[in-house]
Amino acid sequence: MKTKQELDRRSFLKASIVAGGALVLGLNIPGVSRAEERFGVTSEPAADFSPNAFIKIAKDGKVTVVVGQSEMGQGVMTSLPMIVADELEVDWANVSFAHGPADKAFFNPAMGMQGTGGSSSVKGFFAPLRKAAAQVREMLISAAAASWNVPADTCIAENGRVIHTATKRSAAYGELLEAAAKITPADKPKLKDPKDFKYIGKAVKRLDSPSKVNGSATFGIDVKVPGMLYAIILRSPVIGGTVKSIDDTAAKAVKGVTHVVSLGYGVGVIADSFVAARKGRSALKVTWEEGPMAAVSSETIMKSFVDAEASKKGLEAKKIGDVAAGRSKAAKVLDAVYYAPFLAHATMEPMNFTADVRSDSAEVWGGVQAQMLVQGTVAKTAGVPVEKVKVNTTMLGGGFGRRFEMDYVIDATLLSKAAGKPVKVVWTREDDMQNDVYRPAVYNKLSAGIDAAGKPVFWHHRLATDAIMARAGKAFGFNLKDDQLDSSSFEGAHELEYKIPNFQCDWIRVDTGIPVGFWRSVGSSHTAFSVECFMDELAALAGKDPLEYRLSLLEENSRHAGVLRLAAEKAGWGKKLPPGSGRGIAVAESFGSYVAQVAEVSVGSDGKVKVDRVVCAADCGQIVNPDTVAAQMEGSVVYGLSAALYGEITIKNGRVVQTNFNNYKPLRMNEMPKVEVHLVTSSAPHGGVGEPGTPPIAPAVVNAIFAATGKRVRSLPIRTDELKKS
Amino acid sequence: MTKISVNKKVFETDSDPSTPMLWVLRDEFGLTGTKFGCGIAQCGSCTIHVDGEARRSCVTPISAVVGKEVTTIEGLSPDSSHPLQKAWIAEDAPQCGYCQSGQIMAAAAMLKKTPKPTDADIDQAMNGIICRCGTYNRVRAAIKLAAMNGGK
Structure with a gap:
């Protein structure tokens, strides 16, 4: 057995030495087998041939695709293996996935780091995975051809076998591994003609579904390491507060509590069980240095936005023509203020992480969106060399941008180091809700004017909001300067597809002190709301149909216009709805995908909004798995709808007011609209899939409310009392 | 020591009778398919069956399931065939x-x-x-x- 493994390792090393380019990896890839994963112990999966970082083939023909991206529901553990299976010519039934380690071999070319975000996994890995799989396919073909003494180009690969077409002689991949390992991979392997794709573009079943219906899928919170302790952290109730003094007598008296550790920003209670740690935390007495945020509340934040917008010029994100000149020519002018609140991510799995810090190394487990940032953070925090940090990625119980953060990673690392044992830190829902990095709140001042014919002559959008990159950028070694633009604050507002001769978008940076971060679709999550609602207002000002008005401002063959027309057609735009109901439309591009949505809502006399139906048209360029895309559009609608109807984080005396799902309400089953997704068939470059469905839903619903009631909602979440019939 | 029947198997725990089933299932019995989401019976991620009825295990103390049959996702079917x-x-x-x-x-x-x-x-x-x-x-x-x- 041992001999065999050593032999295989040698074969692997040989292949990897000659592989060249990005595929070279100087070490074997540890994978995780399901049985062992349950106990948090990693091992290497059955692999007799590991020609590159991504692909492992066993003698029985089973193929494991090693994925360095994180699965948070978006289907990456299916879409990336599909790309490999297609180009490698193997049957889907023989394909499985494994989580990759933190390693530069898994750099996401679309992100410049090993990271899962920006809806970029397929975009980044489509070409590299096709190449890697095609190389391996050619190595297997060459091995078979050599053994039969025939030219390689007389053989084909099909269903996990190499076939000599003339003689029908064939060999299973599993029989060819040793010989294939001796073959040098081609620099430019021949890729399949897209018309021959067997899986790409088809609704292939998810590989992770079976483990998610029987409880066997392992999330970070499920990790159990031998000798592990459990920890909870008591954090400052005021954002940015620090520990002043601790009385841990009662906490330490709780049965099972082993350590109480001051972390400066909080106090960790470590115990032999989660329940004991939680009990210990309840008994802990800490006084806090509250710091300057204690003076900050939602009202003071709003005032800071209003004052900043009024007194500061801001940075010009975009300027076309002259908005002042445009204004002077306008027949009608409209000014409006739009406001979008802070939002929590509220992933179903609260933040948690497990670390085992030893004197000169560390191993960590959890759901993360940026493995190499985790590796570096753990190394720095634990004081161990970065190459001695092993990162094990589990399934993520939701990401939405939250698991790009390092706070929960640092928690576990510090506490394991202090305890000298593996420690799993679990945040309660309240910890998670009150210590999030929030979607920034945004104050928008919009002005626009139309000419006598109704055409816009100017558009001026001023956004006052925090800079996400000012804090988050530091993790990537990026320091945002005062005079530097942070497009994550205004993306979607500064480059409009609509033809407007005089246009300006200004960003007024405000530092509210509230930690802000990446939230599904980032800037577009709020700019689509302000831009598409204000566009609706202009259409009304011009006395035009909202769809026709938008189309009149777009190039006829633009992708914006394409999805607008598709959504409108499928929704029956223009058909009559019962009184109290209305239809609204919105379109937005984000992450290279174009999505239009038509919402049908009914508004009761009590002002209660019911979203009855959402028709979604999406142009995501070339699609790998249409069913995954549909699922992501459906999910994005729910995520955006929860926010539009209920989502709001408010601050009182530096404290986050909301605590749990009872006062930060997500959409529930009984409120769910019918959602219909229509995808544009396209061979355009891959757009994103995980996020672009979110931006258009809030404006589509708000515009539908206007159609139903004649009332404009300019501040989210939508407030029932303002829509009540008086 | 409290005896609890979960998925037709008897488990033992010496946790306090007020301890929520969720954490006993997950951390003591190794049945991690039942998830923690909110801790206040708001989200239902921790739903189990107690004598066939859906219950929120995050607010169900172990004392409430003694003598009853608990079923978790792992026990719904032996081979994902439900x-x-x-x-x-x-x-x-x-x-x-x-x-x-x-x-x-x-x-x-x-x-x-x-x-x-x-x-x-x-x-x-x-x-x-x-x-x-x-x-x-x-x-x-x-x-x-x-x-x-x-x-x-």
Whole structure:
């Protein structure tokens, strides 16, 4: 057995030495087998041939695709293996996935780091995975051809076998591994003609579904390491507060509590069980240095936005023509203020992480969106060399941008180091809700004017909001300067597809002190709301149909216009709805995908909004798995709808007011609209899939409310009392 | 020492009788399919069956299940063959998957009582289970598919 493994390792090393380019990896890839994963112990999966970082083939023909991206529901553990299976010519039934380690071999070319975000996994890995799989396919073909003494180009690969077409002689991949390992991979392997794709573009079943219906899928919170302790952290109730003094007598008296550790920003209670740690935390007495945020509340934040917008010029994100000149020519002018609140991510799995810090190394487990940032953070925090940090990625119980953060990673690392044992830190829902990095709140001042014919002559959008990159950028070694633009604050507002001769978008940076971060679709999550609602207002000002008005401002063959027309057609735009109901439309591009949505809502006399139906048209360029895309559009609608109807984080005396799902309400089953997704068939470059469905839903619903009631909602979440019939 | 029957197997715990079942299942018995989502019976990720009834294990003390039969997602079927599990895969309902144990357990308890649920029945039984990925419509479709296949 041992001999065999050593032999295989040698074969692997040989292949990897000659592989060249990005595929070279100087070490074997540890994978995780399901049985062992349950106990948090990693091992290497059955692999007799590991020609590159991504692909492992066993003698029985089973193929494991090693994925360095994180699965948070978006289907990456299916879409990336599909790309490999297609180009490698193997049957889907023989394909499985494994989580990759933190390693530069898994750099996401679309992100410049090993990271899962920006809806970029397929975009980044489509070409590299096709190449890697095609190389391996050619190595297997060459091995078979050599053994039969025939030219390689007389053989084909099909269903996990190499076939000599003339003689029908064939060999299973599993029989060819040793010989294939001796073959040098081609620099430019021949890729399949897209018309021959067997899986790409088809609704292939998810590989992770079976483990998610029987409880066997392992999330970070499920990790159990031998000798592990459990920890909870008591954090400052005021954002940015620090520990002043601790009385841990009662906490330490709780049965099972082993350590109480001051972390400066909080106090960790470590115990032999989660329940004991939680009990210990309840008994802990800490006084806090509250710091300057204690003076900050939602009202003071709003005032800071209003004052900043009024007194500061801001940075010009975009300027076309002259908005002042445009204004002077306008027949009608409209000014409006739009406001979008802070939002929590509220992933179903609260933040948690497990670390085992030893004197000169560390191993960590959890759901993360940026493995190499985790590796570096753990190394720095634990004081161990970065190459001695092993990162094990589990399934993520939701990401939405939250698991790009390092706070929960640092928690576990510090506490394991202090305890000298593996420690799993679990945040309660309240910890998670009150210590999030929030979607920034945004104050928008919009002005626009139309000419006598109704055409816009100017558009001026001023956004006052925090800079996400000012804090988050530091993790990537990026320091945002005062005079530097942070497009994550205004993306979607500064480059409009609509033809407007005089246009300006200004960003007024405000530092509210509230930690802000990446939230599904980032800037577009709020700019689509302000831009598409204000566009609706202009259409009304011009006395035009909202769809026709938008189309009149777009190039006829633009992708914006394409999805607008598709959504409108499928929704029956223009058909009559019962009184109290209305239809609204919105379109937005984000992450290279174009999505239009038509919402049908009914508004009761009590002002209660019911979203009855959402028709979604999406142009995501070339699609790998249409069913995954549909699922992501459906999910994005729910995520955006929860926010539009209920989502709001408010601050009182530096404290986050909301605590749990009872006062930060997500959409529930009984409120769910019918959602219909229509995808544009396209061979355009891959757009994103995980996020672009979110931006258009809030404006589509708000515009539908206007159609139903004649009332404009300019501040989210939508407030029932303002829509009540008086 | 308290004896508790879970998935037709007797487990023992010396935890305080007030300890929520959720943490005993997860941290003591190694049954991690039941998830922690909110701790206050708001999200339903921790749904289990106690004598066939859907219960929130995050607020169910172990004292409340003594002498009763507890079923978790791991015990719903020996081999993922419950009609709901098959329907869930057929519809590719899960995304991140974290809430899905709770979704399936809530649906299974409903189907036992209401084998042919209407949309209103589904709303009633399922609106306590939050899914942030937004899989609700596929969950609904999967329940209907399972019901059609005579799922219990």
